[in-house]
Amino acid sequence: MSNDSALNYTVAQGRATSFFPTFERKDELQHATHFCPGCGHGVVHKMLARAIDELAVQDRTILVGPVGCGVFTYHYFDVGNISAAHGRASAVASAVKRSRPEAIVLSYQGDGDLAAIGAAEILHSANRGESITVIFINNAVYSMTGGQSAPTTLLGQKSTTNPEGRNAIPDGYPLHVSELLATLEAPVYIERVGLGDNKQLMAAQRAIRRGLENQVRGLGFSFIEVLAPCPTIWKMNAVEAQHWVRDVMEKTFPLGVMRDKTKETEPRPAPASAPALDRIPGILGVAEADLPTGNAHVMEQGREVDLEVRIAGFGGQGVLLLGEMLAEAGLDAGLEVSWLPSYGPEMRSGTSNCHVRISNAVIDSPVVTSPGVLVAMNEPSLRKFDRAVRPGGWIIYNGEEFPADCVRDDIHVLALPFTQIANDLGDARAANMVMLGALLQISGVLPRESVSAALRRLIKHQRWVDLDEKAIAHGGSLAAARSQEE
Amino acid sequence: MTDTVKHDRGKIEIDANECKGCGLCIEACPPKVIAMGDHLNHYGYKTAFYAGSGCTGCSICFTACPEPGAITVYRTAVTSSRVEAPCASN
Ligand SMILES: Cc1ncc(C[n+]2csc(CCOP(=O)(O)OP(=O)(O)O)c2C)c(N)n1
């Protein structure tokens, strides 16, 4: 018999410090997980927390969690936490690792998450050899949503979406993700483990630690697949489910190391850091002289600006560029702006339109439903939006004759053959800029300097800058002449 | 083992508030010194308990248990070279 009082006990295994001391979940449940009794997620969570503790990387670990029963990683792990959209965790983890190369970045995903909706993300993360560690929980079903088939569901296994059991025809075969990824050249370590008995449990703990260690050593992509029981959906008790992993699941998914290049792999160099902010204009080909100079063009305070514009035409008529110029000029003037393009898949000959808002107050929505100014590059575009123009607003129309049935007595119209005018100035394609000049004149809110700054930022070729400047100025004088007539 | 006093090399504690009564620790324990209790805890689960002696401190119950802090495994501080926990597969 032991005699406790005479003995000196030390803790051999206890709650990992990488777990939060209490879990900020529902009121009464702050020290228990949300997992069902006997859930494999719980077991793997503990293995992961233990590995993080043992490798002393808690303060630089970032864990990207999945959608599924594993969704609450952020409630449990006292590390950096991110929740990814369903299936995207390894893509998110790739980005995190690239921007924080010193971090230990983990992607934790279920088999619905990783092997179904996220199949593309995991394939390409592995193929790029991202220096992340992926923990893949294979419980052969979608558990959280109530037991639908997953790509990993075994042949003959019943599920809510396959009540007769999975059949190779027409359902296909269980997807062997580890084997699939092992056909790629980049991954450094791939192992499948199980939670089916004591021996498997110890191998699983070792593999998870190994997956993290590889990253600590700066090696590349590590992938640990864990065959994990889900007693609830499998309709078994915890011990039966554990045995099912060992006796049934393992036959379809053999355990073992599928890839180990850790010995011959050199630590990967950290990715080149993103270019410094001041190099970006150079990379984009914007000349030093054309950069905005501080707040030079910021408009005087207190002036109410609320311009809502809709610009519509055929693809190729410069509709989107017109809107962009307007928004860019607004930005240059220190205003709030939004630019929302709307177009079909055609590069040319479809229709396109865009919404632009410029305001000195925060913009609530980029959608312009009742524009103060409509720029219509052709008749169909006019007919599409003319009724929406708000009373007191303007229509700038590319056409000599404004269609009689579109006339309204509560709006102003500037109808001119802008394409012809632009052609006479040197190039018919500058029609959008003549119309922009008219719009700027009519709205009167943006400083000239801001417009030329925007022009030089968006247009690369000097020939076009010169032509567009001329076109804008000409459009402005046409609109000014019209205002005097009114 | 020739010692005059025979000590257990380990012991475990099970937090009855955290245990969900899945029984995986009972299944895992090589010397079979964990059992399931009869009464229900606050959350309605039966909970496992340590029989009180015979633990080797191997910690495999801890690895098998899904709950972060339900089981704590203790080992006697090594006072003589004789003390060494057998491996879990025993
Ligand atoms: C974009 C999107 N599609 C579908 C869902 C619904 N959904 C939630 S969890 C889940 C499946 C999770 O299965 P798995 O990854 O195997 O995790 P488990 O619950 O088995 O741990 C699905 C389809 C969702 N949340 N988001």
Ligand code: SF4
């Ligand atoms: S449903 Fe299955 S996977 Fe989800 S928590 Fe319960 S046992 Fe775990």
Ligand code: SF4
């Ligand atoms: S494995 Fe954990 S939760 Fe399950 S019965 Fe044992 S102590 Fe309780």
